[in-house]
Amino acid sequence: MNISRDGDLLTCEVQTGQLPMKYHPDGTVAVMSDVKETRVFKGKPFVMEESIAGDYAFVKVDKADRLGNCRFRKAQNNFNEVMGKNAQITIVEADHIVEVGEIAPEDIHLQGIYVKKVIQSTEEKKIEKLTFAKDPEKLLEAGE
Amino acid sequence: MLTLAVAGGDDKRERIIRRAAKEFRDGMYVNLGIGMPLAAPAFLPEGIEVILQSENGILGMGRYPRPGEEDPDLINPGKETVTLNVGASLFGSHESFGMIRAGRIDLTMLGALQVGMYGGMKNLRGTSAKANKKIDLANFMLPGKVKGIGGAMDLVANPSQTKVVITMVCSNQPK
Numbered sequence: 477m478n479i480s481r482d483g484d485l486l487t488c489e490v491q492t493g494q495l496p497m498k499y500h501p502d503g504t505v506a507v508m509s510d511v512k513e514t515r516v517f518k519g520k521p522f523v524m525e526e527s528i529a530g531d532y533a534f535v536k537v538d539k540a541d542r543l544g545n546c547r548f549r550k551a552q553n554n555f556n557e558v559m560g561k562n563a564q565i566t567i568v569e570a571d572h573i574v575e576v577g578e579i580a581p582e583d584i585h586l587q588g589i590y591v592k593k594v595i596q597s598t599e600e601k602k603i604e605k606l607t608f609a610k611d612p613e614k615l616l617e618a619g620e
Numbered sequence: 621m622l623t624l625a626v627a628g629g630d631d632k633r634e635r636i637i638r639r640a641a642k643e644f645r646d647g648m649y650v651n652l653g654i655g656m657p658l659a660a661p662a663f664l665p666e667g668i669e670v671i672l673q674s675e676n677g678i679l680g681m682g683r684y685p686r687p688g689e690e691d692p693d694l695i696n697p698g699k700e701t702v703t704l705n706v707g708a709s710l711f712g713s714h715e716s717f718g719m720i721r722a723g724r725i726d727l728t729m730l731g732a733l734q735v736g737m738y739g740g741m742k743n744l745r746g747t748s749a750k751a752n753k754k755i756d757l758a759n760f761m762l763p764g765k766v767k768g769i770g771g772a773m774d775l776v777a778n779p780s781q782t783k784v785v786i787t788m789v790c791s792n793q794p795k
Binding site: 548549550551552553554555558585601602603605607609 | 674678685686687690691693704714
């Protein structure tokens, strides 16, 4: 485990799986998390990660029916599906609440068995970084 | 791992991006990072098609939209609006990292902040290895402006199956 202070920056090696848990007021690390167990599989070392035991999941979907079956629109899935299946209690915020049967069975991405409540979304859907196609020349100036 | 780096300012970016685009082969599945990599497809050689993977769950990511085409449900990991190419597929992030970890991605191109995990790369020209170590580590884990490693760690874990190309313009100024 290697931690070094470089001016105002704090750097540490990540391969032990450790992360700072608590800082001193001056920015140095007060408490580090425990070193994680590693094991070799087929000659390659792996860090063991325990699965997250979620209590609640707040998931955003496009369509949900009364049974809690959900369908994502475009790239909306992200971690919604897997978190929805992980948590003990999953609450779905749906853009559209539809009749049971309206979502084709093979189009259901998050099954109702995982869902506790469905709520109608009331928030306006916004775009954080509206990005339009540019000329190749302008792409060179784009930066980060 | 192929590192393409040149000391200097913005006028060197085009050389890096053009050279990076030469690494594409027809039919490759490619993951592009923030920064110079995202500009590389504009310089694809004639007759070469690649399929872009976006780790938030897209295979077949297309160009940026034109005004009117933008869709709030269609973004890349950098939160920028994108489009889909014909034949695209959509899935969750768990599937996305599954295919990445399985080495199914043929080439990954890392730029900007994602280069941060390689503190102390040895084959850079123009700056000392020690100076790079400070710059690189600061780029991805900066208190107050933490971006995190993101998907980079998974993308570079299979170098025998997933070719890694790193694009960066070196400077002696820590960011």
